[in-house]
Amino acid sequence: DVKVTQSSRYLVKRTGEKVFLECVQDMDHENMFWYRQDPGLGLRLIYFSYDVKMKEKGDIPEGYSVSREKKERFSLILESASTNQTSMYLCASSLSVQPQHFGDGTRLSIL
Amino acid sequence: QKEVEQNSGPLSVPEGAIASLNCTYSDRGSQSFFWYRQYSGKSPELIMFIYSNGDKEDGRFTAQLNKASQYVSLLIRDSQPSDSATYLCAVNERSSNTGKLIFGQGTTLQVKP
Numbered sequence: 001d002v003k004v005t006q007s008s009r010y011l012v013k014r015t016g017e018k019v020f021l022e023c024v025q026d027m028d029h030e031n032m033f034w035y036r037q038d039p040g041l042g043l044r045l046i047y048f049s050y051d052v053k054m055k056e057k058g059d060i061p062e063g064y065s066v067s068r069e070k071k072e073r074f075s076l077i078l079e080s081a082s083t084n085q086t087s088m089y090l091c092a093s094s095l096s097v098q099p100q101h102f103g104d105g106t107r108l109s110i111l
Numbered sequence: 112q113k114e115v116e117q118n119s120g121p122l123s124v125p126e127g128a129i130a131s132l133n134c135t136y137s138d139r140g141s142q143s144f145f146w147y148r149q150y151s152g153k154s155p156e157l158i159m160f161i162y163s164n165g166d167k168e169d170g171r172f173t174a175q176l177n178k179a180s181q182y183v184s185l186l187i188r189d190s191q192p193s194d195s196a197t198y199l200c201a202v203n204e205r206s207s208n209t210g211k212l213i214f215g216q217g218t219t220l221q222v223k224p
Binding site for chain 1: 142143145153154155156157160199201203208209210211212214215216217
């Protein structure tokens with residue numbers, strides 16, 4: 001089975017902090033994705049990566065950056081956290097155009 | 112703007128009934144179609160995928176695809192209270208070969224005992 005592991009289930013940070021969310025997959029998938037999910041807004045794509053060191057902006061990249069130095073790991077960075085970035089963050093991975101598999105999610109609160 | 116449309120619901124069915132969830136998509140070139148189930152507070156879980164026109168059955172679940180009408184549906188037979196969840200329809204973005212998906216907003220299903 002595909003295993004996508006997100007480093008934290010719950011995280012509380014302060015406004016202005018630099019926040020790192022980590023995601024690791026164990027299936028040698030080339031594609032990895034970061035979403036946020038808010039009530040009434042559905043899943044929104046922040047960034048995705050289709051290869052090591054390759055990244056593309058999704059629908060809402062503002063205020064975020066990403067890093068993919070190794071194939072199995074995809075990091076989401078909030079450069080200067082703000083309260084409007086309080087959300088559920090979901091990481092997913094996939095092989096080619098196969099289904100995406102999601103991690104358990106990180107519920108991030110910015111105070 | 113490529114879109115995937117779902118009725119947000121809630122769709123309420125009695126236990127043992129057939130639940131029918133529908134999804135339309137705008138990208139005529141899409142080739143891959145997925146249904147995810149998401150329980151409250153949890154992450155989406157893949158339950159079905161379909162690539163060809165017609166029906167695909169897996170246990171109590173049947174996915175139906177009609178590319179000419181740009182329509183995909185999910186039928187759940189013998190619905191159980193444990194099926195109560197939000198169901199997300201997702202469609203691949205044809206212009207991208209990176210596995211990027213377009214998700215619908217989801218339909219909330221309530222199965223009443």
